[in-house]
Amino acid sequence: TQLLEQSPQFLSIQEGENLTVYCNSSSVFSSLQWYRQEPGEGPVLLVTVVTGGEVKKLKRLTFQFGDARKDSSLHITAAQPGDTGLYLCAGDRAGSARQLTFGSGTQLTVLP
Amino acid sequence: DSGVTQTPKHLITATGQRVTLRCSPRSGDLSVYWYQQSLDQGLQFLIQYYNGEERAKGNILERFSAQQFPDLHSELNLSSLELGDSALYFCASSVGPDRYQPQHFGDGTRLSIL
Numbered sequence: 001t002q003l004l005e006q007s008p009q010f011l012s013i014q015e016g017e018n019l020t021v022y023c024n025s026s027s028v029f030s031s032l033q034w035y036r037q038e039p040g041e042g043p044v045l046l047v048t049v050v051t052g053g054e055v056k057k058l059k060r061l062t063f064q065f066g067d068a069r070k071d072s073s074l075h076i077t078a079a080q081p082g083d084t085g086l087y088l089c090a091g092d093r094a095g096s097a098r099q100l101t102f103g104s105g106t107q108l109t110v111l112p
Numbered sequence: 113d114s115g116v117t118q119t120p121k122h123l124i125t126a127t128g129q130r131v132t133l134r135c136s137p138r139s140g141d142l143s144v145y146w147y148q149q150s151l152d153q154g155l156q157f158l159i160q161y162y163n164g165e166e167r168a169k170g171n172i173l174e175r176f177s178a179q180q181f182p183d184l185h186s187e188l189n190l191s192s193l194e195l196g197d198s199a200l201y202f203c204a205s206s207v208g209p210d211r212y213q214p215q216h217f218g219d220g221t222r223l224s225i226l
Contacts, residue, residue, distance in 0.1 A: 031212055042114065042202050042217030043155070050212060088155065092212075099168045100145075100215065102155040 003027060004091055004103035012109040013079055021074045021106045023089035030092045032065055032072045033100070037086040079110045115139065116218035118203050124224045130191040133221045137184055137205030143167070144186040145206075145215060146178055150199040161186055162209040190223070198225045 007022050023032070031050045035043035047056050049065035049072060056063045060083075062075040072089055086107050090100040115138035123131055137144050146158040148171075157170035161180035172178075175193075180186045190197060200222050204215040 033214075035217075040219065042116070042204070042219050044114070044217070045214045048212060048214065090155075099157045099160060099170050101157070102147075104154045 003093075003101045004089055006087075006089060006103035006106050008106060009104065010107050010109075012111065015080055015110055015112050016078050017110075019076050019079055019108070021076075021087055021108070022071070023073070023103050024071045025091065026070065027091070027093060028069050030069070032069070032092070033090045034063055034072070034074055035088040035090060037088060037105075038084075043088055076108075079108075081110045081112050084108055084110050114216040114218060116203060116205050116216050118201075118218035118221050120221060121219070122222045122224070124226060125193060126226050127193055127195060129193050130189065131193065131223065133188040133190070133201050133203075133223075135186045135188070135203030135205075135218060137186070137203075138216055141205035141207055141216070142184065143206045143209045143213075144180055144184070145204040146172075146186070146188050147202040147204065147217075148199050149202060149220070155202070158188070160209070167209050193225050195225050198223060 005024050033048045034046045037043040047063045052067045052069045054065045060077045064073050086105045088105045089103040117136040119134045143162045145160045149155045158172040160168040164180050178188045200220045202220045204217045206213040206215045
């Protein structure tokens with residue numbers, strides 16, 4: 001059983017559409033990170049959210065950490081083909097030694 | 113380029129063999145992490161070192177071991193290899209061992225067991 005559940009698992013949309021990816025857990029996290037991974041490369045950190053209810057924006061990407069620090073969402077506005085990739089959320093569990101728990105990932109394909 | 117270097121990029125070997133994966137962290141980073149990424153298990157934390165000392169252990173099998181050397185590079189040793197060990201192995205590094213410090217990932221070593 002995955003500690004962090006991501007949905008949807010796969011998403012294929014047209015350029016210009018908006019989308020939201022969800023990352024849910026029954027556990028509390030001290031912080032949550034979002035990564036993007038492209039084929040043949042390692043994950044690249046996009047953002048870290050720490051405070052419950054926190055919202056961070058990175059150009060067309062908006063990240064939100066749930067009030068209870070158990071869930072997070074990533075919203076992309078006007079998606080572009082360059083946004084294509086595997087999006088991973090990863091949580092630092094409260095009270096545990098520093099080890100990230102990764103979600104199963106959302107494979108996003110943006111068609112031109 | 114994350115600054116984290118992993119070698120080799122690809123490794124093909126047979127069941128029962130032993131391999132060593134190498135990681136050079138970003139300049140200035142003292143903490144190194146190893147992860148395994150497979151299709152069925154996703155990205156799983158294996159082990160963390162900080163300044164030469166083991167700091168945290170995750171889902172690492174007893175057949176696997178790691179160490180961090182005085183020059184801060186790290187090696188992951190996999191022995192008695194099984195078909196199920198075929199996966200991407202990633203190394204990441206961060207400045208220190210603490211929470212909130214971003215981890216920077218290398219491009220991984222793809223291990224294929226025949």
